[in-house]
Amino acid sequence: MHEPMQCDKRHYHSTNILLYAFLEKSTNCAFAKQLCALEKQLLVLEPDFPSDDDGELQTDGNRFGRIQDEQPVDEDVFRAIGAQLAAIGDRLAAEIDPSFANNLAQQFLEDSVPKKEITRHLSQAVQELMRRMPSDMEQERAMLVAAMFLAKHVANKVPAVLQQVFHVTVNYINLHLGDYVNNLEHEI
Secondary structure, three states, X not given: OOOOOOOOHHHHHHHHHHHHHHHHHOOOOOOHHHHHHHHHHHOOOOOOOOEOOOOXXXXXXXXXXXXXXXXXXXXXXXXXXXXXXXXXXXXXHHHOOHHHHHHHHHHHXXXXXXXXXXXXXXXXXXXXHHOOOOOOOOHHHHHHHHHHHHHHHHHHHOHHHHHHHHHHHHHHHHHHHHHHHHHHOOOO
């Protein structure tokens, strides 16, 4: 098992954008209404944005707010990468039987299942899906696509758990692939 890495706000911000873009650009989604609600939750503006003379907030144009005291995240790059990964996920959907994701969806429905246990089930499902991924795909990219693919399928099965699925998946990605995600910014 991987040791948890210390993720800073930038890691989470990048992963939030990446996963949101993946879900937004994926086809055949039954959770559009829940995704809009999730976007509103992710639009957290920092309380100390400077205000102009008429009291309105000045923003930098980023949809998900900004992170102070850290290198800014190029949100457009992460949105573009999320869209590219969504296209890969959509192509894989035709080749992969998502039925093994049903058990994962059940875990999200159980109120008594601790978050750690759900994350363990997600990790197992990612490993199972990795066995079905194209062998020529880079391992980290395959893991990333697998985790986001599973999030999409769980949310499609049970749209009401999208927010929980989103946050568990972001935490999983940051735990196992945080450095990889941050390095994606330099791919485009």
